[in-house]
Amino acid sequence: MKTNALIRLSPWLFTVGLLLVWEAAVHIFKIPSFFLPPPTLVAQAFVDYAGPLARNSWITLETTLIGFALAVGFGLLLGLLVGWSRAIYAGLYPLMIGFNAIPKVALVPILVLWFGIGFIPAVLTAFLISFFPIVVNVATGLATIEPELEDVLKALGASKLDIMRKVGIPRTLPYFFGSLKVAITLAFVGSVISESVASNYGIGNLMLQAQAQFQVPLIFAGLVVLAIEGIAMYAAMAILERRMTGWAQRSGFAQA
Amino acid sequence: MSAFVALEGVDHAYGTSDTLAVEGLSVAVEQGEFAAVVGPSGCGKSTLMKLATGLQFPRAGKVMVAGAQVNAPVKIAGMAFQAPTLLPWRSTVDNLLLPLEIVPPYRGEMRRRKAEFRERAEKLLASVGLSGQGNKFPWELSGGMQQRTSLCRALIHEPQLLMLDEPFGALDAFTREELWCVIRDLHATRKITVILVTHDLREAVFLADRVFVMSSRPGRILVERKIDIPRPRDLEVTFTPQFTDIVHELRSHIVKARQ
Numbered sequence: 001m002k003t004n005a006l007i008r009l010s011p012w013l014f015t016v017g018l019l020l021v022w023e024a025a026v027h028i029f030k031i032p033s034f035f036l037p038p039p040t041l042v043a044q045a046f047v048d049y050a051g052p053l054a055r056n057s058w059i060t061l062e063t064t065l066i067g068f069a070l071a072v073g074f075g076l077l078l079g080l081l082v083g084w085s086r087a088i089y090a091g092l093y094p095l096m097i098g099f100n101a102i103p104k105v106a107l108v109p110i111l112v113l114w115f116g117i118g119f120i121p122a123v124l125t126a127f128l129i130s131f132f133p134i135v136v137n138v139a140t141g142l143a144t145i146e147p148e149l150e151d152v153l154k155a156l157g158a159s160k161l162d163i164m165r166k167v168g169i170p171r172t173l174p175y176f177f178g179s180l181k182v183a184i185t186l187a188f189v190g191s192v193i194s195e196s197v198a199s200n201y202g203i204g205n206l207m208l209q210a211q212a213q214f215q216v217p218l219i220f221a222g223l224v225v226l227a228i229e230g231i232a233m234y235a236a237m238a239i240l241e242r243r244m245t246g247w248a249q250r251s252g253f254a255q256a
Numbered sequence: 257m258s259a260f261v262a263l264e265g266v267d268h269a270y271g272t273s274d275t276l277a278v279e280g281l282s283v284a285v286e287q288g289e290f291a292a293v294v295g296p297s298g299c300g301k302s303t304l305m306k307l308a309t310g311l312q313f314p315r316a317g318k319v320m321v322a323g324a325q326v327n328a329p330v331k332i333a334g335m336a337f338q339a340p341t342l343l344p345w346r347s348t349v350d351n352l353l354l355p356l357e358i359v360p361p362y363r364g365e366m367r368r369r370k371a372e373f374r375e376r377a378e379k380l381l382a383s384v385g386l387s388g389q390g391n392k393f394p395w396e397l398s399g400g401m402q403q404r405t406s407l408c409r410a411l412i413h414e415p416q417l418l419m420l421d422e423p424f425g426a427l428d429a430f431t432r433e434e435l436w437c438v439i440r441d442l443h444a445t446r447k448i449t450v451i452l453v454t455h456d457l458r459e460a461v462f463l464a465d466r467v468f469v470m471s472s473r474p475g476r477i478l479v480e481r482k483i484d485i486p487r488p489r490d491l492e493v494t495f496t497p498q499f500t501d502i503v504h505e506l507r508s509h510i511v512k513a514r515q
Contacts, residue, residue, distance in 0.1 A: 149341040155309045156413070157331040158358045166354060170345050247345045247393065 037217040042224060045217035052206060057225045060191055060203040063119065064233075067126025068187040075131040075183070076176065079138025083168070084160075089139065096135065104129040105193050112198045122194035122202065129190035130183040137179035141172030174248035177241035184233045188226060258323060259284035260449050261308050261417065266317035267474075268303055277303040279474035281317070285451060285466075287416075290443050292452045292464035294506065296514045300475030301453040305419050308451065309333045322416065331359065333417040334410030338425040340402040342394035348405050349390035352377040355413040362413060380408045384438050400431035404438065411442065418443075420452045424459065433491055436462055444488065457503045457510070461485075462494055469509045479509045 019039045025031070026038040033041055046053065082089050104125055111121035145167055153163050195204025203222045210218035242249060266281040278300040285291040293301050306312040307319050310329040319326040321333075334355070342351045356362040356373055366373070378390050384404040394402055403423060410418060420439070424432040440463060443450050454460050460467045461483055469479040483502060485493055493499055 146339070146341055148337045148339055149343075151306070151309075151311055152335050152337075152341060152409075153354075153358060154311055154329045155331075155333045155335050155419070156355050156358045157329055157360075162358050166357065167343065170343070173345075245345075 034214060034216045037220055041217040042220045045215070045221040046224075049218055049221065053203075053221060053225060056201060056203050056206045056222075057229060059201045060188075060195065060226070061229055063122045063191040063195070063202060064126050064184075064187045064229075067123045067191060068130055068184055070123070070127040071131035071134060071183055071187065072180065074127070075134025075179075076138060078131070079135040079172075079176075080142070080164075080169075082135060083139040083142025083172070084164070089143070096132065100132045104190055105197065108194050108197045111194070117198045118200060122191045122199055122204075125194035126187040126190035129193075130187040133179045133182045133186070134176065137175040138172050141175035142168045145171065174241075174245040177237070177245055180237040180241065181234055184237050185230055188230050188233070192226060258320070260287040260289070260322060261285040261451065262318075262320040263304070263307060263314075264318045264320070266307060266314040266319060268300075268307060268312060268314045270303075270312075276315075276474035278307075278476065280476045283468060283477060285449060287449055288447045290450045290452070290463055290465045292454060292460035292467045293470060294454060294457060294460050294467060294510065295470030295475065296472045296510060297455065299470045299472050299513070301470060302421055303475065304470075305335075305421050305451070305453055308417075309335065309419055330417070332415050333419050334413065334415035335419045335421070336403075336406045336410040336423045338422045340394070340399075340406035342402060342405060342409070344394055347391050347393055348381065348386070348397070349374055349377045351394065351405060352380065352409050352412045355409060359413045377408070377412060380412060381405070383442075384408060400427055400435065403427060403431075403435060407435075407438065407442070411446070414446075416448055418448050418450045420450065420454075422454055423452075424454075424456070432456075432459070437491065439463060440489065457506050458494055458499075461499060461502050461506065462489060462491075467506060469506060469513065471513045478513055479506075481506060 023038045023040060026033075026036060037045075078092075082092055107128060108121055108125055111124050115121055115124070142164075145163070149167060150163060153167065158166070191202065192204040195202035196208045197204075199205045203225055207219050207222040210216075210222065261283070262285075263281055263283045266278060267276055268278050268281075269276045281300070281304065283291075283293075283304065293304060295301055303312065307314055308321065308326075308330075310319075310321075310326040313319075313327065321330050342348075343354065346354070353366075353373055357366055362369075362373070374390075378387070381387060381390055381404075384407060386401060386404055386408075389397065389401065394405065397405065403426075407423065410420075424435050427435065436459060439450070439452075442448075443463075450463075452460065452463060464483055467481045467483060468477050469481070470476065471478045481502070485498065485502075
């Protein structure tokens with residue numbers, strides 16, 4: 001019971017501990033606040049710039065979620081397609097690896113060329129950076145169906161579509177929901193990259209402007225906002241995963 | 257009278273490989289008969305199963321099931337393997353319903369007759385000693401219980417042919433003997449044709465009407481042995497000299513086959 005309470009408290013203890021060490025280090029080593037502002041100054045920035053922070057963090061969240069939603073839809077479809085046929089798998093895999101190797105920041109100028117500065121390139125960058133893990137996980141789930149189970153179903157006269165519906169897709173769900181946790185954090189990376197390179201809105205843009213005006217505590221406040229949004233979305237995906245695929249998470253490790 | 261399952265002079269190799277898995281394989285199993293196939297490991301026993309169910313097609317020779325040449329998965333077969341291969345997201349009863357969701361005419365009647373089908377599944381579970389376990393998930397069952405469930409899944413659509421590929425290989429000795437009796441009783445009450453692939457000679461002799469001994473790769477039938485121990489057979493029969501003699505005889509064939 002005591003260890004349980006400790007485990008539940010420990011994320012908060014570690015967070016507070018990090019902030020204390022940070023604050024102490026800044027004072028002890030007399031680090032100037034334009035170089036590394038202490039947490040108290042960052043907190044002050046939150047109060048002073050509450051309006052812009054709230055407005056822009058909302059925009060970033062919106063951008064990220066739209067890009068992420070596109071990635072989920074597209075990633076799921078492409079993953080099913082790739083997992084469906086070996087020929088499609090063999091044909092698309094090298095292309096996808098190649099595409100995934102391209103740093104997505106390099107795509108932003110092209111997106112700006114096509115769609116102009118602002119909302120759309122940010123959504124698309126979030127989408128492009130986050131669909132890959134979804135595709136790979138869905139395809140892996142489908143590719144690893146036990147051959148014996150396939151034989152059982154085929155001997156009953158099951159079509160490929162039957163096997164997909166009854167076995168392939170359900171057993172892929174844990175892989176799919178697992179990949180969402182990776183994809184949502186990547187989607188934040190994508191939208192913030194694009195916002196800081198080519199947008200007039202969003203946390204990325206806010207941080208860029210704060211940097212230009214040398215408001216270092218505000219830059220850090222932007223980072224903290226991103227971290228909080230990232231954790232919140234990750235947690236949402238983890239809860240969704242547990243809700244949808246509880247049967248796959250019965251080990252004590254997953255429940256702890 | 258023609259056999260229910262007949263392989264005639266069958267050669268088979270997987271993919272584009274030139275190494276034959278079976279060569280000149282001929283087996284004939286009568287309707288309602290319990291046949292066991294034994295042989296050294298890698299002798300093509302599982303290939304025989306795949307050929308007889310239409311999961312693979314022969315390079316040469318003919319495969320006939322129920323009077324028709326096999327050129328597609330046969331649809332009248334139920335299969336069970338060493339691994340229970342149950343779906344972990346479905347309860348035991350829902351696992352049993354899987355074949356009914358695929359095999360016509362049941363698949364079209366699934367929605368309308370669901371309650372009736374569930375009842376049938378529960379009855380089948382009860383017949384193998386799993387009454388009241390229907391709502392549990394596979395991972396809440398022991399290995400033996402999972403294998404019983406897997407057998408029920410192979411039988412729920414009332415197939416005419418039951419194919420068992422080392423179904424008890426992964427179980428402990430006591431559970432295995434319990435399941436021998438389950439299979440024995442299912443065969444006796446349903447009068448279905450059973451083909452059992454196994455490497456356990458006692459299992460083969462206890463259950464089968466006829467035992468086929470296969471050679472090492474490429475597999476073909478070396479010996480065909482009728483088991484004339486009267487039915488119903490009790491587990492005690494496995495301790496009689498008659499039983500042991502047959503096992504010894506088959507064993508010497510296998511030893512020869514391995515050389």
